[in-house]
Amino acid sequence: MATNIDGKAIAALVRSEVKEEVAALKEKCGKSPGLAVVLVGERVDSATYVRSKKKACDECGIEVTDVKLPGDASEEQIKDAVRELNNNPAIHGILVQLPLPDGVNEKSVLELISVEKDVDGFDPINVGLLAIKDREPFFTACTPTGCMELLKRSGVETKGKRAVVIGRSGIVGIPMAMLLNNADATVTICHSKTQDIGSVVREADIVVAAIGRANFVKGEWLKKGAVVIDVGINSVDDPTAKRGYRLCGDCDYNSCKEVASQITPVPGGVGPMTIAILMQNTLTALKRTL
């Protein structure tokens, strides 16, 4: 029976470490990290995400600059806002909440964020620097970095171990695979064209699922004692739940728990880590300017 990796507790610990360092820096040189959050339009889910990021900033002593643009803002207006933030020395990290309204080219907006302020780590150059083992990215994407932190703080050895990452998106799967490779795991990347995925998963000491399919990974696929990191956030109908749905991961928690040694629950696993790492990255951005 697996033990749970308590992402909520580990994320709180990471935030408290950031808070301490922020306070010490403020004391020492009078500066605080500044995060700009660009929100375009009125999407309820985006507003919710932004709120939780701001809450974490408040907790850590990171100063938030809210940049709100109307849903009909033009691409040029959004870009102008980013340009201004690039030039503002009090802003150390810039976060553009996705998705942007239809008709706005997300890539070209994101590309504009200066690489030193790309606390999301989405810039291709940051992905490239991560992929090249003897180079150092400015930032690595928050979610996979959070997964690495969970492994580290749960005492999971990666060196020489076999890891399987399911999913190959540019913001989760691929950087996750690169981080594990850089940590000396032997990594296999699976995706929708992978055949007999169960037998590939069975080779792994560490399984990371970032697919977006509820309960996809089954306990019977796992090697006995594998560590399971479940990135997925899926909502499934549940008439017994107050909201009519509940959240579940990409792994079938109940069957996986029987075989794994450690597993992240959903919610309360990877989710809280993403924002905690965003706090870390923003602090790092400030430290680089000192």
Add this chain to the structure above:
Amino acid sequence: MATNIDGKAIAALVRSEVKEEVAALKEKCGKSPGLAVVLVGERVDSATYVRSKKKACDECGIEVTDVKLPGDASEEQIKDAVRELNNNPAIHGILVQLPLPDGVNEKSVLELISVEKDVDGFDPINVGLLAIKDREPFFTACTPTGCMELLKRSGVETKGKRAVVIGRSGIVGIPMAMLLNNADATVTICHSKTQDIGSVVREADIVVAAIGRANFVKGEWLKKGAVVIDVGINSVDDPTAKRGYRLCGDCDYNSCKEVASQITPVPGGVGPMTIAILMQNTLTALKRTL
């Protein structure tokens, strides 16, 4: 018994295709691709490489601009040469022959090459764009791209197949893994910390070895019918050879040939493809400016 993948013949075919297209473009708009080759110092091996690149350019109708700097050129002088080439509209590709003399920071010289002229595909941003599946790099590194071309032209299906790449360098192993992943193979990346590498290789339908260890991969490691791409170029002492040594790959050719379905010999496999792809990339660079 495996059939040989004839890299020499395939590379000649690629060059002849480039030659044809270059001639047609010249006819149509009066322009030829221009490749600048920057050679610093007098290393014999570097001079040899540069000579074979120039020979291929001549064959294809690509105009070569030789930039020779003395072995004691300063980093700033080398950088000035690169800057000039960046600004020269007749130059479509820039190649800085490595290694640069001791004391010169190679990374900071290479970083200066504008991404549109980075025909070697070494720029981190090109690696990052390759790693992110829905993005397009300007160029991909010549050697791994050449390996993909060998697979394609030998009728090797990648989609849904298992591939193992041994080696994780930024110029061969990692971009190779990304290219195979983008071609829908399920890729595993091995390196010096991988345990029981033979059993990992046994899972693969396609094995790419880019390690730099003579005859490392043994036939008994292979799955029956696997395709073997041997990137390695190693020289081993051979008193019977005229020069006192001979070249061999990272795979033990004789034992691998017994088990594989197709295999690249060394020399005459991957080697000639690297330069052929350099020709292709330089042509692509010109086409982008039209």
